[in-house]
Amino acid sequence: MMIELIIGKSYNEPTAMSNDSIISVKKLRKVYPGGTEAVRGISFNVKRGEFFGFLGPNGAGKTTTINMLVNLVKKTSGEITIDGLKLEDHLDEVYKRVGFAMQEVGLDEVATAREMMQLHGRLYHMPPFEIDAQIAKLLKLVELEKVADKFTSTYSGGMRRRFDLALSLIHKPKILFLDEPTQGLDPHARQLIWAHLRQLNKEGMTIFLTTHFMDEAEALCDRIEIMDNGKIVTEGSPTELMKKHNAKNMEEVFLKTTGSNLGDEEVNANAPDPFTRARS
């Protein structure tokens, strides 16, 4: 019920879209300066209200893709449509429709949680009464009401992640992008985030999740696409994927489809921060 109030009738007017896809990606490609082709003409759709998992080993192109979906990285070619709006033609309208909890939590260290949420609400041009109501509901959702007036620099890792999640929901987005939302969290904090995400999705929010935790993807996602070397290598519900690849769990599916070991991190000298990439 809580979430009904949080996303409820979105702050943004709904836009009709054919075949009920809220995200549509066609032949999306990204070539970085220097010639590295991070994303090689991928196409996929995410249905309205779906909990969508986007997985892949390090360097597969997941973060580049998610960053292209919010225009933090410029695509080289292809087409992105969000809630019926072509991304590059309706940037501000798309920004009103999406929330993004990034890998970097990115909090204002010298502001309190309440101050940050008020500022973000105002920057989304929401009416003040609606901002206050939304702040109260979101802080309750992520169980941070008691520390709402403390500086965010005093928060633990789990509190920061939960607050970041609440912050990304301040403007009642229809789609929530999550890039490694439980990275570095203890099991208790992970479970809390999972519970919040399940609740949001249950009430109709579309969630686009990238994660390295296969148990997370298996537990949360309705449908999963696995990406490797810039291409989508398989797609389906967790059950379908396990059956299709004759695997006991998603980790096995992942290893069979990508041939990568989880946590086998590589240094990619040609992969600057997404913000730097946005310049190209």
Place this chain on the structure above:
Amino acid sequence: MNTFFSDWYYLSIRNIKLIWRPLLALLPPFFMPIFFFAVNSLSLSALAKVPGFPDVSYKDFIAPVAIFTAIFFSAGNAGIELVQDIQSGYFKKLIIMPINRLAIVLAKLTEIAVQSLGQGIIMLTLLLLWGVKIQSGFLGVLAIFAILIIFAMAWSCIGMISALRTQNARLVQSLFILVFPLLYLTTSQTPRALLPSTFATITDYNPVTHIIEGIRALVLDGWGSPDIGYAFLAAGGMFVVFVTFTMLSFRKALK
């Protein structure tokens, strides 16, 4: 309120809070100017008796430099704050909001303007208590603040351009060293007439010289000197050039 102005306003308020959070961060920019002013005005006071020195005390002669230096030191922090915002991911949050990009730059400049005004008032109060007199009166004080604020906003852009292009806190912080040649290759310590000719020529090409000379004219002489106009021209010219480059850097970074 128009969304552009409301974005500018709310981002400015957020940035202005950075000035006094933490409160202790306000103190360092005052230390060096006050220290140098105290040491120089006491130890070099005999310079005022050298033929060719204007008919004022050395303390009054270097007072404008003390105000200017405090603002010069702190205006560079805009770049460091921007790097911190970029590295923490906060900046990315801003750029995926439906806000006007120009408002982000203007809010940063507003923060610098408010900070410079506050520091200017504190430094001027200290100097007045020390016995310095402003010959151009209250309007002269306003003119001094105007020159300082325009210059501070322009100088802060150097830090912001570096932050946007490099995203490297150490590099942006190291720009601090530019303050010294820009400050000392001027007539800040000695009048032009007493400088060696080559040095004097260099000071002519340094815009900071003209800013210091303009403020000095307002402190020592009143309103008659053309140096006041040159100070506005130098600060204004720097403002136009550096704000333009900052906007270009933002545009390039955000595309």
